[in-house]
Amino acid sequence: MVRKQTRLLERKEQCEVAKQSKSNPKKFWYYVNSKSKLHTKIGDIKSTRSDGQVLVATADDDKANVLGDFLRMCIHVNRWGSLINFHTDIQ
Numbered sequence: 001m002v003r004k005q006t007r008l009l010e011r012k013e014q015c016e017v018a019k020q021s022k023s024n025p026k027k028f029w030y031y032v033n034s035k036s037k038l039h040t041k042i043g044d045i046k047s048t049r050s051d052g053q054v055l056v057a058t059a060d061d062d063k064a065n066v067l068g069d070f071l072r073m074c075i076h077v078n079r080w081g082s083l084i085n086f087h088t089d090i091q
Contacts, residue, residue, distance in 0.1 A: 013031075021028040045057045047066045057063045 017031045057066045
């Protein structure tokens, strides 16, 4: 029910923008830009290296690397692709 209502509202907004696009191109471009911007949902990540140095990952690719390294420490998969061990004592 809620999903149907939100889709209906979005469709109405798109129709309004389409109707006004000739007379008000700013509204059209405002709508296009609002839908095409990337929003970062993950904040900066602090990690500690094995030598004790604290690093702060701010770029998206650095954050992905930090999270990938963390998952590699947590999960061990055997050569057949089965999960062998999940370490829960990592802090």
